[in-house]
Amino acid sequence: MVSPPQVDHAKVLHYIGAGVAFPTSMLFLLLQSILTYRMAKTRGQYWTGHLRSILTAVAFLTLVFSGVFFIQESFVLQHVAALCEWMFIIDVLVFYGTFTFEFGAISTDTFLVLLKASRAPKSYKGESGVSSTVHIHSHAESLAMA
DSSP states (O other), X not given: XXXXXXXXXXXXXXXXXXXXXXXXXXXXXXXXXXXXXXXOOSHHHHHHHHHHHHHHHHHHHXXXXXHHHHTSSOHHHHHHHHHHHHHHHHHHHHHHHTTHHHHXXXXXXXXXXXXXXXXXXXXXXXXXXXXXXXXXXXXXXXXXXX
């Protein structure tokens, strides 16, 4: 959110935003790749883990090259650093695209069922049926009062 201002208009704000956004994005990619391997059960899930690991390695390399080129005094190398930043962002977006494998099975019907379930009144464990009925009625009454 903070990184989008152009360097010419808000240099310090741009650098602070980039300094926070890029490393945290890298941390997300790393943790998500580890989680993918830990949760993998099928061959396809392991291939997704391999793909995510490759994308994470490429992102790490582009981030390192971006930092190395950025600290140079050369005008050309600083532009190469900006290109590395863009390659990093494209890599992160492709990484996000790999989530279609997990969420591809979710249809509109599945989403609507989950949405209805989240809106249904919760019954509390250990309470009797009478108290949960009272809870529902008191919730309905508070809505009627509003």
